[in-house]
Amino acid sequence: MPRPVPAATAALQVLRYLSERTSPVPAARIAADLGLPRSTTYHLLVAMAAESFVVHYPDDQLWGVGVAAWEVGQGYTRQAPLTRLARLPIARLVDSLGLSAHLAVLLGSEVVYLVEERAAGRARLVTDVGVRLPAHLTASGRAILAGLSPAQVRALYPSRTNLVRRTEVGPQTLAELRGLLAATRHRGWAEEDSEVTEGFASVAIRLDSPSNLAAVAVTWQSPLEVDVAVVLDRLRTTVATIEARLR
Template sequence: MVTSVGAPTVGAALRILSFMAAQQGPVAAATLARSLGLPRSSVYRLLGELAEQGFVLRFPEARRYGLGIAAFELSSGYVRQEPVTRLGRPVLAALVDRVGESAHLAVLVGGEVVYLVEERAPRRPALVTDVGVRLPSQLTASGRALLAALPREQVRALFPDAASLVARGVEVSPRELRAVLVATRARGYAEEDGEVTPGFASVAVAVTDRAGWPVTSLAVTFEAAAVTPQRRVELAGAVRRQAQELRRRLFGA
């Protein structure tokens, strides 16, 4: 692409694609120009080139543009390369080295969390959060961190009634879950104490994408009786810093 002053640039094209990816549907060129602060002529020129390469589709009747199949192929390649696991593993290992407690990386799948990576600290007992294990999201710190980052409407869709929240012999009402998630947002991290494994507690922080959607969560699990309240806050701070590092690795500054 041309990169002289005032002409379309690769950066502008990427800004257009990123903006389109965050929308609910196709957008008008005028909306792109206004929202991104780009000359309308440059936007049309870039859209034409992106359409030729398959990254953008033009809807002539609606006078709007949407993402094309090439953009989908990029996202499929992203998934195949397992970036969350590959980039998350060293970040998780650094967290374990720093705090001396076991840690794990998890994602939200429906109403459950699935654990992708576990790093066990030396001389710490084995946990139930092994790779591939699924647990009810409402009971785990990892799940609560991810749920707290979702729109409230999405949480209601996942758990529409009390029956959908019964898991592992624990019954949580929708009102109780809302209170937990409100507290999680206010505190900046999620926690659970003995709800997954008696005697163990966890703190977790979600990693969100550029649109604010939760992608994964980092968590540390420890013996509850051996950790003071102040130490829990310190652990949560360490998890938050590593979550920010993983977000930087995944999505840039």
């Protein structure tokens, strides 16, 4: 029987622990929750950070999941049911509207794009498979955040300093973000306009999936050439198709 490697086991435990948190945590809490010596935990975190599997936030003395962990996960994501089952319905959505569409999932306070279908002849978007963007600025992120509890949203956005901006527009206070999410829940879909890229707008609907942490969005360069009601109607149909496939 192969001999266990305690350091490797502990590193994997730390990585799994961090991946299950909704926000970064201090090293002392990691050590306490996993039953590891503090010195061992610290050395593991430093080694893992050197390889980008975890990231250190020095201002807050917190640790979170790093980009390398996500990149390794792509080996699974490329074959994951959600990605595989969503790709064809999203491609059909793009063909029917002549607009670009994508599937994104929530990772901490960011969204990661897993499926990107671009409409022919349309301007290139900043979104692409593997791209990460602040969740509170994107329609996909808002659709997902609106389905979280107030406590979960507070954990992801503990202060207004977490509300970064890419353009001149976007929520600047936590109260403003809560208002946007409340409006999203009320109407059943999310929107953004020029908050990711100036001159581009999106609408998105959250998937009713086991994790409820995914959404499908349609993006266009303003002005929109078709009625937004038509976009939403076809987007709802696409989301329902993906949900049925997942079931």
